Amino acid sequence: MFEGFDPVDLARFQFAFTVSFHIIFPAFTIGLASYLAVLEGLWLATGKPVYMDTFKYWVKIFAVSFGMGVVSGIVMSYQFGTNWSVFSDKTGPILGPLMGYEVLSAFFLEAGFLGIMLFGQKKVGNGLHFFATLVVALGTLFSAFWILSVNSWMQTPQGYGINAVGQFVPEDWWAIVFNPSFPYRLVHMVLAAYLTTAFVVGGVGAFHLLRNRYNASARVMFSMALWMATIIAPLQIVAGDFHGVNTLEHQPAKVAAMEGHFETNTDHPMPLTLFGIPNMETATTDYALNVPYLGSLILTHSLDGQVKGLKEFPRENWPNSTVIFWTFRVMVAIGFAMLGVGLWSLWKRYRGSLYESHWLQRAMILMSPAGFVAVLCGWVTTEMGRQPFTVYGLLRTAESHSPVSAPAVGASLVAFIIVYFLLFGAGTFYILRLMGKAPSPYEEDTPHQPTRTAGITPAPSLEGRNVPDPAE
Amino acid sequence: MDFAVLWAFLIAFAVFAYVVLDGFDLGTGILFPFLGRHESRDTAMNSVAPIWDGNETWLVLGGGGLFAVFPLAYAIIMPALYAPIIAMLLALIFRGVAFEYRFKTVRGRWMWDVSFFTGSLVAAFCQGLALGTLVQGIEVSNRAYAGGWFDWLTPFSLMTGVAVVAGYALLGATWLVMKTEGDVHDIARRYAYVLAGATLAAIGIVSLWMAYLQPEFYTRWFSSTAQFASVAWVPLLLMVFAFSLFQSLLAGRHYRPFFSVLGLFLLCFVGLGINFYPNIIPPDVTIWQAAAPESSLIFLLVGAAVLIPAILIYTGFAYWIFRGKVREGEGYHH
Numbered sequence: 083m084f085e086g087f088d089p090v091d092l093a094r095f096q097f098a099f100t101v102s103f104h105i106i107f108p109a110f111t112i113g114l115a116s117y118l119a120v121l122e123g124l125w126l127a128t129g130k131p132v133y134m135d136t137f138k139y140w141v142k143i144f145a146v147s148f149g150m151g152v153v154s155g156i157v158m159s160y161q162f163g164t165n166w167s168v169f170s171d172k173t174g175p176i177l178g179p180l181m182g183y184e185v186l187s188a189f190f191l192e193a194g195f196l197g198i199m200l201f202g203q204k205k206v207g208n209g210l211h212f213f214a215t216l217v218v219a220l221g222t223l224f225s226a227f228w229i230l231s232v233n234s235w236m237q238t239p240q241g242y243g244i245n246a247v248g249q250f251v252p253e254d255w256w257a258i259v260f261n262p263s264f265p266y267r268l269v270h271m272v273l274a275a276y277l278t279t280a281f282v283v284g285g286v287g288a289f290h291l292l293r294n295r296y297n298a299s300a301r302v303m304f305s306m307a308l309w310m311a312t313i314i315a316p317l318q319i320v321a322g323d324f325h326g327v328n329t330l331e332h333q334p335a336k337v338a339a340m341e342g343h344f345e346t347n348t349d350h351p352m353p354l355t356l357f358g359i360p361n362m363e364t365a366t367t368d369y370a371l372n373v374p375y376l377g378s379l380i381l382t383h384s385l386d387g388q389v390k391g392l393k394e395f396p397r398e399n400w401p402n403s404t405v406i407f408w409t410f411r412v413m414v415a416i417g418f419a420m421l422g423v424g425l426w427s428l429w430k431r432y433r434g435s436l437y438e439s440h441w442l443q444r445a446m447i448l449m450s451p452a453g454f455v456a457v458l459c460g461w462v463t464t465e466m467g468r469q470p471f472t473v474y475g476l477l478r479t480a481e482s483h484s485p486v487s488a489p490a491v492g493a494s495l496v497a498f499i500i501v502y503f504l505l506f507g508a509g510t511f512y513i514l515r516l517m518g519k520a521p522s523p524y525e526e527d528t529p530h531q532p533t534r535t536a537g538i539t540p541a542p543s544l545e546g547r548n549v550p551d552p553a554e
Numbered sequence: 555m556d557f558a559v560l561w562a563f564l565i566a567f568a569v570f571a572y573v574v575l576d577g578f579d580l581g582t583g584i585l586f587p588f589l590g591r592h593e594s595r596d597t598a599m600n601s602v603a604p605i606w607d608g609n610e611t612w613l614v615l616g617g618g619g620l621f622a623v624f625p626l627a628y629a630i631i632m633p634a635l636y637a638p639i640i641a642m643l644l645a646l647i648f649r650g651v652a653f654e655y656r657f658k659t660v661r662g663r664w665m666w667d668v669s670f671f672t673g674s675l676v677a678a679f680c681q682g683l684a685l686g687t688l689v690q691g692i693e694v695s696n697r698a699y700a701g702g703w704f705d706w707l708t709p710f711s712l713m714t715g716v717a718v719v720a721g722y723a724l725l726g727a728t729w730l731v732m733k734t735e736g737d738v739h740d741i742a743r744r745y746a747y748v749l750a751g752a753t754l755a756a757i758g759i760v761s762l763w764m765a766y767l768q769p770e771f772y773t774r775w776f777s778s779t780a781q782f783a784s785v786a787w788v789p790l791l792l793m794v795f796a797f798s799l800f801q802s803l804l805a806g807r808h809y810r811p812f813f814s815v816l817g818l819f820l821l822c823f824v825g826l827g828i829n830f831y832p833n834i835i836p837p838d839v840t841i842w843q844a845a846a847p848e849s850s851l852i853f854l855l856v857g858a859a860v861l862i863p864a865i866l867i868y869t870g871f872a873y874w875i876f877r878g879k880v881r882e883g884e885g886y887h888h
Contacts, residue, residue, distance in 0.1 A: 145654055146654045146655075146658070149607075149650060149651060149653060149654045150651060152607055152610065152650060153646060153647040153650035153651060154647070155614075156610065156613060156614055156643060156646060157643045157647070159614050159617045159618050159621075160617050160632065160639055160643055162621060162628075162632075163617070163621065163628045163629060163631070163632025163633070163639075164632045164633060164636055164639055164640065167628075167629035167630070167632055167633050167698065167699070168629065168698070170621055170625055170628050170629045170632070171625050171626055171628075171629035171697060171698075172625075173625075174621050174622065174624075174625020174626075174628060174629070174846060174850075175622075175625060175846040175847050175849075175850040176850070177621075178618070178619075178621040178622025178623065178625055178628075178846065178850065178854075179622045179623075179846075179850050179853050179854040181618045181621065181622065182615075182618055182619055182621075182622040182623075182854045182857070182858075183854070183857050184618075185611065185614050185615045185618045185619075186615070186857055186858060186861040186862065186865065187857070187861055189611045189614055189615075190608065190611050190615075190861075190865040190868075190869070191868075192607075193607040193608035193610075193611045194608055194865065194868045194869050194871075194872050195868070195872070196607055196608075197603075197604030197605055197607070197608070197872050197875075197876065198604075198872060198875060200604070201603070201604045201876075202604070202875055202876070205875055205876075206875060245847065247697065249625070249846075249847075251846075251847045251849070251850070252847065252849045252850055252853065253849075255849075255853055484629075484632070484633045484636075484699075485633060485698050485699060485700075486633055486636060487703070490636055490637070490703060494636070494637075494640045497640065497644060498640075498644070501644050501647060501648070505647055505648065505651050505669075506651075508651070508655060509651060509654075509655065512654075512655060512658040512659070515658070516658075
């Protein structure tokens with residue numbers, strides 16, 4: 083088995099598979115950790131039990147997702163060595179310490195306080211418990227900081243030298259950590275994590291609102307998630323634009339491949355190819371549907387800016403345009419759909435019918451996995467766009483691989499696929515089951531007991547535990 | 555100052571922390587099917603649930619740290635141990651997810667019991683295989699692993715695999731003696747005697763076998779009477795801890811058995827260190843050859859000097875919060 087395969091291709095596929103599975107969990111838990119911190123903070127500040135109910139609902143889901151993130155992450159920290167040992171030897175002096183900082187400043191922090199956050203509320207009291215929740219949220223952000231610095235350095239390396247045995251050696255740590263693409267990638271990814279979580283939370287809220295529009299917790303989820311969509315989606319589109327312009331500056335071949343742009347537009351403005359099939363053999367984008375001027379406008383922020391086509395680069399350095407042209411478009415389309423949902427909700431809020439709008443709620447359910455799809459498409463775009471290099475322009479993927487033969491890589495790949503689908507499939511099943519249960523106020527209170535506090539009227543923004551049914 | 559040596563000690567510390575911390579929770583998993591009723595298994599699992607994640611973080615530090623400060627060692631060891639490392643990672647997934655999944659289902663609980671046990675057992679055994687492979691020596695040429703795909707499979711590495719399983723199970727048993735009461739406590743105490751015997755026998759066999767495995771190992775211990783006298787404190791102190799272990803088990807003590815086993819592990823670790831130093835991969839690669847450039851060592855050392863003490867403090871704090879006996883039915887579970 084696997085004798086006819088190229089071990090490098092198998093190792094690439096294995097890394098793509100394990101890292102894609104892994105990123106799903108952090109993309110969700112980065113956002114969810116912050117959301118939990120906000121919920122607990124609101125509960126402490128306002129004393130409204132609905133926030134604690136919602137916190138308790140999501141913390142169970144957080145525990146399962148976080149566990150899956152941890153175990154799939156341990157795999158990543160060893161896979162550099164097992165399948166990419168030459169890469170590890172050469173980049174270890176630079177990337178190793180950055181990952182070391184991630185372990186020391188983020189993983190231990192999360193692990194140390196997660197136990198208290200999940201199991202310790204009765205043992206430590208509210209203040210310390212809130213502190214633990216905040217620390218876990220902070221830990222997820224530290225982790226994102228370091229690992230995105232690592233990835234960005236592989237995309238836009240700087241601050242290094244090369245020693246006698248061919249290793250990259252650090253010369254300027256500041257330049258290494260804050261390499262040119264890092265700030266953009268960090269902002270883009272953290273916003274993506276927040277949007278991903280917002281659409282999951284909003285989708286679950288919508289699902290339970292459709293069953294019972296007076297469920298107070300579902301209202302909190304739905305409203306907060308849509309505020310996030312309204313505010314973050316446009317910010318994300320702006321951040322994405324900046325990221326794209328930065329990529330054009332440092333990795334022009336990637337942008338050309340993302341746009342299916344083979345010929346440099348020397349004498350005319352670059353159109354935006356909305357759809358088409360980039361053909362790597364003929365170096366043309368077939369069946370292209372073009373919008374004039376838009377390509378130049380988006381990439382150069384001018385009407386007739388020139389953008390280098392793929393043909394300006396040696397053919398052996400071309401990333402796969404056929405794939406990343408499409409993954410990029412799916413990501414962008416989802417971004418705009420998220421913006422659309424945000425604006426729609428703003429209109430419904432203005433009309434005072436946010437919780438009654440069944441179509442908005444159905445759309446939100448439909449969109450609830452959209453963030454994951456967008457995150458995966460975005461990562462495929464940027465990672466396949468970096469090919470055929472592991473360290474952009476300096477170290478080729480084919481020269482990064484371990485002295486491991488195809489059968490070994492193939493067998494471990496099959497094992498990973500089976501185990502991941504089995505175990506993470508079961509985890510997803512348990513998470514969906516938790517999400518299927520309606521959030522409810524804690525047992526002491528009678529259900530559907532109205533909280534009549536001064537000033538509360540049955541308006542959409544009302545956030546009591548249970549809203550009195552106007553019909554009663 | 556020799557930063558490479560300093561880092562060798564820090565990585566050794568991380569690996570030791572991992573071995574004893576995940577050792578007791580993997581050990582709890584190995585004993586899992588033998589604890590009787592499912593309520594007893596709940597209690598055993600709850601005794602490690604709030605801390606296992608932190609324990610496994612030391613494994614990430616061991617791997618990540620090696621990548622950072624001894625990248626050459628990382629690049630050689632991982633391909634050499636390809637199959638055992640992959641098997642260990644998969645096994646750790648099986649046991650890691652069981653902590654949450656097990657309490658989400660009644661009908662499917664048995665599956666996660668099996669998953670927790672098998673995962674813990676295989677992870678421990680693979681770590682033992684890895685230790686054995688490293689000790690027996692790894693073939694290196696031109697900055698890369700040069701051996702075959704099954705070099706890790708030898709009678710010696712199988713022996714170290716069994717030794718680590720026995721040792722972890724002993725750590726797990728004494729952990730349960732310390733953290734539980736009633737049935738689980740009594741069962742664990744009975745197992746601890748047997749496992750203590752097995753572990754000590756395994757330590758003896760592996761130690762003597764090692765001395766004949768590589769000529770250099772032999773000279774570290776038996777080259778002369780003076781040489782032996784200078785290292786004899788290791789086996790002597792080991793015997794003291796072994797005595798303390800049996801004595802405290804017999805006396806019905808709750809805490810001392812666990813700490814005696816920690817002592818045994820520490821001395822085994824020191825013994826390995828005496829064989830290895832200054833190699834990081836016997837017989838050819840030294841600490842200095844494998845070390846990253848000084849600026850990498852210093853950059854990470856600055857962070858480690860601040861963060862490792864902080865980690866020890868807040869990890870200690872978390873253990874303190876969950877101190878005392880875990881009672882049946884008193885889980886955290888949602």
